[in-house]
Amino acid sequence: MRRISPLLAVLLVSACSATADKGNPDPSATPEAGVTAIVADLRADSNRDGLVLFDETDAVKTTWDAKNGAVFLANIDDDKARCKNTGDDVDLPNCNDASNEVVDGADDALDLARLKTKPWAEAPDTATAAISVTAAAKDLVRIFKRTGAGAADFEVLADDSTFTAEEIRAGVELAIEGKDIVRDTAKWDGFVDVTLRVTVGDSSATDTVKMRVAPVMTFHHLLPAEEVFVSDTATAGNRAMRTDLASFSTAVGLPSPTLVAEQDQWAQDFFETAFMSMPGPGGAQHVMHVDLRSANVYDATDAHNPLRPAGQSVFTAFRGKDTGGIQQFDAQHSQAMDSLNSFGNLETIPPYTLGDKSYPLGRILRGKTPSFYPDPTFVKMMESQAMQPPVYIDTSWLLVGHVDETMSFVKVKSPRGWALLVNDPTIAKKMLEDQVAAGNGAVPMFVGKSWFDDSGKPSPAQATIAAVLADTAVMSASADAATEIDAQLAKVKAETGLTDAEIIKIPFLHTSMQGGSYAYIPGMVNGILVSDTHFVVPNPHGPVINGADIFQKTMTERLAAVGVKVDFAEDWDEYHAALGEVHCGSNTRRKIPSALWWESGR
DSSP states (O other): OOOOOSOOOOOOOOOOSTTSOOOEEOTTOOOOTTOOOOOOOEEEOTTOSSOOOSSGGGOOOSOOSSSOOEEEOBOOSOTTOOSOSOOOTTTGGGOSTTSSSSOOHHHHHHTSEEEEEOOOTTOOTTOEEEEEEOGGGTTTEEEEEEOSSSTTOEEEOOTTOOBOHHHHHHOOEEEEEESSOOOOTTTOOSEEEEEEEEEETTEEEEEEEEEEEOOOEEOOTTSOEEEEEEEOOOOHHHHHHHHHHHHHHHHTTOOOOEEEOTTOOOTTTSEEEEEEEEEOGGGOEEEEEEEEEOOOBSOTTOSSOOBOGGGGHIIIIIOBTTEEEEOOOOTTSOGGGGGGGSGGGEEEEOOEEETTEEETTOEEEEEOBTTBOSOHHHHHHHHHTOSSOOEEEOOTTBSSOOGGGTEEEEEOSSSSOEEEEEEOHHHHHHHHHHHHHTTOTTOEESTTOEEEOTTOOEEEOOEEHHHHHHOHHHHHHHHHHHHHHHHHHHHHHHHHOOOGGGEEEEOOOEEEETTEEEESSOOTTSOEEEETTEEEEEOOOOOEETTEEHHHHHHHHHHHTTTOEEEEEOOTTTTGGGTOOTTTTEEEEEOOOSSOGGGGOO
């Protein structure tokens, strides 16, 4: 495969006003006899209206701000489904539309951002032109030249490509694709200067357009769900949750959940849905979905398949037309921290403004401390996207270590538009104490439910309210969890400006194992919004008093107060007893936000 050198044929763009970025003639060169001025005028969609025009609209070429700056995509989808759905962790990520030097049909052509050179009708026969790109980006972008009227009639510009005088006179249409996303801004910040140099004899003139590859962005919970995913492990416990999730999804107009990865029940953890976009005609966005594979390393000694096997679905099941896949990992990252690489530990705070800072696409929320952190190369990649700067909280005290164990978000009618759900073990304890005081200490919890040891052997989980309160392990872990959650909440409040009125406390207790805390009562923050007004959470199997589960009742009342209906799914056997819940066992693809990332100016 040929790389694009600093010399690649470009477009002609001459500035038409004082606000335009001018073509730059070489002051040391003398124009050829009969040539009054060399025209070098290169245009891209600098004003982001989906068009490339030779007027004032695209005349601001080298500025990047909220109103100006051309965008292109990393062309990592597979529009013609030419990539194989089999292979290993090394080979699978290497196939996509940018892995060859052709335009793979009309759909692939739509993923390319256009540039044009302004026709110079008076160009002499000796005129030539060439393109150069920023050195840091030369191996990360590819430029094509249109060769015909067909949608896919483009050919790649080789290292030594030049434009002929005839092409310069007629004007040339070019197209640019990114070969990859930004992974480390220290190596490439995503910007590329595309420069056209037009030469006549010993004289030349240049013109430059600054472009930026689109960042990868994750979905926040306020966006409408369009597709729900769940694994099918063919167990009774898995089937129970799948059945409930299907019922609740179809009830709000969603299709029945898509089944993925038969041998890994944690559909939330091994992939994360995301997207990137560039301006399209009429103010629309041209979107490419991007699925992120988790950096979970299951066998660092296996050079071919070190990663969590289910994550291959990013390439084998999802990659295709307008959908790409990404993986990034360090096989030597400490296995003791590997759980933090699962995507239950990557959520997105919904959009907000705090002071003079605005986050129209929200911010990533992850568990990370200086001594307990996800794969640093993956962290760097996500930070390098720049649009959703992460908020990091301490999850090191949790056995699994995921942010979705203690926090979630729901859409509400308020100036902010959303509320934070946060676990509160103290309230849960007080609820049980009140029942003892009311003479209900003998009422059982977890009726008919079991815990399972490592071999799958069950033991009864059922216990009375009084027995739970007398369980020192549960009470100690719950008290410690309350302190840790307060610290998490303080960090989120400081970063977002959330007030206490915008926080909904959700009661459930904790217990501990191997020094790590986890939900003793099914964690009802760990759910998914299947619509603006329907939140699916685990059935807590709490004590039934006067015909109602007191934890269900409290959860229902608290969310009803903000206009959200709670649906309780059965997840105990496959998920809760295995240290996870509804959110851990499901995933969603959501509607592309209307907020345009480039308007942030970030």
